[in-house]
Amino acid sequence: MKKIFITDWLEKYGGAERVVQAICESFQFDQYFAYIDLMPSEIKETVLGGDYKVNESRALKSFGKYFRLLMPFFPLIVKRLNCKSRNIPCDLIISSSWALSKGFKINGAKHICYLQARNFKYVWSEADLYFRGPLKLCSFVKPYLQKFDIQSAQNPDVLISNSNFVKEWTKAHYGRDSIVIYPPVDVDDFFISSTKEGYYIAIGRLEPYKRFDIIIDAFNKNGKKLIVLGSGSQLKRFKAQANSNISFPGFINKDELKGILSKSNGFVYAGSEDFGIVYVESLASGVPVIAYNGGAVTEIVEHGQDGVLFDSQDPEALNNAILLYEKNISDFNPINIKKRASRFSKQRFQKEFTQIVQKVCEGE
Secondary structure (H helix, E strand, O other), rough: OOOOEEEEOOOOHHHHHHHHHHHHHHOOEEEEEEEEEEHHHHHHHHOOOOOOOOOHHHHHOOOHHHHHHHHHHHHHHHHHHHHOOOOOOOOEEEEEOOOHHHHHHOOEEEEEEOOOOOOOOOOOOHHHHHHHHOOOHHHOOOOOHHHHHHHOOOOOOOOEOOHHHHHHHHHHHHOOOOEEEEEOOOHHHHHOOOOOOOOOEEEOOOOOHHHHHHHHHHHHHOOOOEEEEOOOHHHHHHHHOOOEEEEEEOOOOHHHHHHHOOOEEEEEOOOEEEOOHHHHHHHHHOEEEEEEEEOOHHHHOOOOEEEEEEEOHHHHHHHHHHHHHHHHHHHOOOOHHHHHHHHHEEHHHHHHHHHHHHHHOOOO
């Protein structure tokens, strides 16, 4: 059986790439596709499981890291890659999609698509965050891109959502049912530390939709020590805004992350996640989560048991949640918190995903 794997783009190593890694560990693919490949070779080898050539779009490649400026032309780029690939022998396509890959097709091939998020958020819930600057002039194309996205979602034979939150969104926007398989997390790699060093921690890509601006404002006001791990387009801005109690070590490797996370007082987050692997990593470290009550967080964190959730995306609400957490800190048991993280293991993901693939291949 000839198998092809496709993802939207290979860029940075984050939660979506860990899902890709778990899939590529489970199956041997004949070819790999991405609409653009910007990932360093050593990281790509880890994600894909080898030094594989990735087929990509020349148009996006020519724009490099600024490829998102071509967003109004994404439908054309998907169509061109489909035309280029239509005669490739293939029985099964497995795609990882948060925007485009669900639209990849080869005649006669079955297609299983894992939805990493509410797809193509650039033209749906987060359009205002992306159609700004030069792209603001192209905002008139949003209805066209939404139509393209809905049509693309009808292409796969099976849709798999990464949370019930995404499943409900998929049904509402695409009119399609999907199967929920939670993303894989290496929960056994994380550990509880008996030492706490008096800081809070925030982790993620420093992009507008992650709402790190709320966290920076809150800790500028409360004066508590905060470590922000990650990089992104807003890093320079946040460094300029932050007081001395906030530090930005940037990207660190997993071993360093595990140690820093385990010694923190708590993990803070103010965005709305479609799943949130970093929530699980925090729980696997026995560290409570203080997060905005939006997205899929309630599928992972139980208020009062392994974290504190707040209902408004503003600095005051976050600071009130931190005060509530500190007042009741003795109620949070690190061992019990870690046990709850075991629901999201990599072994569980790979087993459930493989079962779906087998059923599709057997024609069930």
